[in-house]
Amino acid sequence: MTPHPTQIERLPDAVGVQWSDGHQSKYSYQLLRQKCPCARCQSEKSDKNLLRLLPVDPLVKALTVVDIQLVGRYAIRLIWGDGHKTGIYTFEFLRSLQPSPTKTVPS
Numbered sequence: 001m002t003p004h005p006t007q008i009e010r011l012p013d014a015v016g017v018q019w020s021d022g023h024q025s026k027y028s029y030q031l032l033r034q035k036c037p038c039a040r041c042q043s044e045k046s047d048k049n050l051l052r053l054l055p056v057d058p059l060v061k062a063l064t065v066v067d068i069q070l071v072g073r074y075a076i077r078l079i080w081g082d083g084h085k086t087g088i089y090t091f092e093f094l095r096s097l098q099p100s101p102t103k104t105v106p107s
């Protein structure tokens with residue numbers, strides 16, 4: 001069973017997620033925007049002739065999450081500073097972006 005977030009926090013430059021299995025993740029806005037799963041962003045990415053430039057400055061509006069909404073019990077929707085809000089990030093997808101570190105035997 002996929003772990004689910006027990007707490008989702010909007011940080012100044014990232015989204016912090018506390019998972020039900022104790023794992024903690026931090027997703028930078030830039031990463032989340034690059035990975036935006038909405039149809040529009042996905043088709044832009046698959047169009048190799050289109051050069052897609054994302055602002056590097058994390059303070060620009062396009063790279064700022066202004067709101068996080070819960071979608072059912074399986075995903076969150078991110079509302080971006082530039083008005084983009086069609087990306088639904090499922091918990092499974094978020095978790096796959098930052099899987100648990102492989103457990104190492106304590107030395």
Ligand SMILES: [Zn+2]
Pocket residue numbers: 036037038039040041042084086087
């Ligand atoms: Zn998108």
